Amino acid sequence: MLALLYGAIAEMATCLADLLYPRACAGCSAWDYDVCPDCAALFAPQWRSVADHARFLLLVDGSTGQVAPAAPVYAMLEYSGRVRNAIVTWKHSHQASLTRAIVRLWTRGLQDFGGVLEPSPDPQQIVVPVPSKWKRAHDGRLVVRELAAAVAHQFGIPIVDALRARPPWLLAIAGYRSQSLGWFDLLAALMKDGLRRVKGFLRPGRYQSARFDERRAKREAVSAKISLAGKRVILVDDVVASGATLEGAIRALENAGASVDFVLTLAAPPAKTSSNGAALS
Numbered sequence: 201m202l203a204l205l206y207g208a209i210a211e212m213a214t215c216l217a218d219l220l221y222p223r224a225c226a227g228c229s230a231w232d233y234d235v236c237p238d239c240a241a242l243f244a245p246q247w248r249s250v251a252d253h254a255r256f257l258l259l260v261d262g263s264t265g266q267v268a269p270a271a272p273v274y275a276m277l278e279y280s281g282r283v284r285n286a287i288v289t290w291k292h293s294h295q296a297s298l299t300r301a302i303v304r305l306w307t308r309g310l311q312d313f314g315g316v317l318e319p320s321p322d323p324q325q326i327v328v329p330v331p332s333k334w335k336r337a338h339d340g341r342l343v344v345r346e347l348a349a350a351v352a353h354q355f356g357i358p359i360v361d362a363l364r365a366r367p368p369w370l371l372a373i374a375g376y377r378s379q380s381l382g383w384f385d386l387l388a389a390l391m392k393d394g395l396r397r398v399k400g401f402l403r404p405g406r407y408q409s410a411r412f413d414e415r416r417a418k419r420e421a422v423s424a425k426i427s428l429a430g431k432r433v434i435l436v437d438d439v440v441a442s443g444a445t446l447e448g449a450i451r452a453l454e455n456a457g458a459s460v461d462f463v464l465t466l467a468a469p470p471a472k473t474s475s476n477g478a479a480l481s
């Protein structure tokens with residue numbers, strides 16, 4: 201009896217959800233598709249190396265002074281236009297059907313990648329998802345984990361949820377503390393700048409100030425949950441932007457004893473170049 205009742209309630213909830221969120225293509229809003237054929241065509245894989253484009257991924261070698269990426273990073277798609285729309289919609293929705301559609305396109309892309317760089321079969325190799333933002337993880341919207349599970353399945357390598365994200369207020373403290381503000385100065389700064397700064401303190405990224413060190417904050421936002429001595433990691437993320445989160449994840453894995461073979465991501469913004477050809481982002 202109860203089961204019947206729950207069933208009826210669940211069905212009603214689904215109908216309501218359809219009414220409130222009618223199905224439309226995540227890329228272009230065409231009716232009755234999760235991702236329409238036109239937009240799906242834009243998900244055709246165009247693998248490229250993007251480590252040089254993400255400013256925070258570039259590290260300076262202390263002994264040689266050479267600048268090199270923390271790990272090879274590959275992106276399947278360009279994060280722009282309808283592809284960007286589709287990914288943003290996906291990340292902010294709870295739609296299981298959209299997840300299936302995007303994971304299907306990603307899996308198709310991975311088959312292409314396998315031909316370019318076949319990871320050697322090594323029992324030490326694992327797939328690790330970059331942890332989702334704390335709030336997203338609490339809402340159960342683990343989009344990166346879906347992508348990582350597809351990689352693990354495609355390459356026949358186990359997936360290990362080895363990393364965790366810290367809550368945003370801890371991230372904010374790390375960001376401000378890196379400016380060598382003492383606790384007293386930190387409080388004083390918060391009070392002097394009023395509510396806006398307090399909001400920035402609680403929700404870094406939204407009201408970020410010049411005193412906020414994004415790189416430091418994002419690096420410290422990720423930590424390893426377990427020891428990973430000797431493990432070789434294929435790290436997976438959804439979108440590479442500044443690379444600060446990725447760098448934090450790579451560092452956390454290395455601190456736990458692992459090495460990162462390479463990073464696979466769904467998309468990265470188009471490379472911006474200045475007049476002298478140097479990458480800007």
Ligand SMILES: [Zn+2]
Pocket residue numbers: 225226227228229230235236237238239240
């Ligand atoms: Zn579309």
